[in-house]
Amino acid sequence: MTSRIDPLTLEVVELIGTIVARYHEEYEEAAAKHALTGAQARVLGLLSRAPTPMRRLAQQLKCEPSNVTGIVDRLEARGLAERRLDPADRRVKLAAATEAGRETSAQLRGSLDFAREPLAELSDEERTVLRDLLKRVLGDVS
Amino acid sequence: MTSRIDPLTLEVVELIGTIVARYHEEYEEAAAKHALTGAQARVLGLLSRAPTPMRRLAQQLKCEPSNVTGIVDRLEARGLAERRLDPADRRVKLAAATEAGRETSAQLRGSLDFAREPLAELSDEERTVLRDLLKRVLGDVS
DNA sequence: CCCAGTTGCTTGACATCCTGAAATATCAAG
């Protein structure tokens, strides 16, 4: 059962696991620097792109809508987000980042050093190879 | 500020973000199939390798020891883990997986299809290249 | 040996995240 996967694949999976762990660690750490939790940072990141209905946020976060209520509440309480009414459908509330929210989100993106440092090890050519391999692993047919 | 990273690097980072998201999703899903949360599955995975002091678990999970108490409590309540005394140091409690816990953990590992399916797309040679690139990104000098 | 300080674990209080069910308001279709 356990030995059906070849050692090479197993090694790659383990490496990916390590990357996942480190990515998370850095993300939470960067969020904490702005006194945000991971969930709050994720929502703020989405909102800084475009105002979004609560329901859609829940879909993007893969969680229940009732959960999003609390997260947006906390962002709103800190002046990073606000709720607007959708003129086209009065049931809908559009969560949107405030100016302060957009700024915080931009700073957060900038401090996510996971991007630059480790990948700087690779040449352009290697980065291209890595990109293509990752794309295929993800089943990107484009 | 935002444009200091070249597009290629940005693309790779985005791909890694996608992998992280998918990995997490599959992991939680697989854990849920055994009525485990992600944290419980992670701890059980560690314990199925070797009995571990609570303190060490906290270090591996990067959280406070007081948090581990509750997680192991829940695993213990379900017969998947147990606490043993360390004969060498009576302060220490060694958390260990029971037979049932080891079995559950093995099933869980087996159902983590993230390993096989996507990587099957690649040839052995490509997997080797991917492994080496990932190792370098992670700063593995070995 | 003994005492002081350190270490390992647990407990309690508290915030956050998350789910599921029920309530409210609005839309949309017959």
Next chain:
DNA sequence: CTTGATATTTCAGGATGTCAAGCAACTGGG
């Protein structure tokens, strides 16, 4: 207008996480 579906919120409850306080046991200097 009535019926059913949709968007959001509220509430109850569980899990995860932090921090401070407490207890038990180790350790080293006198």
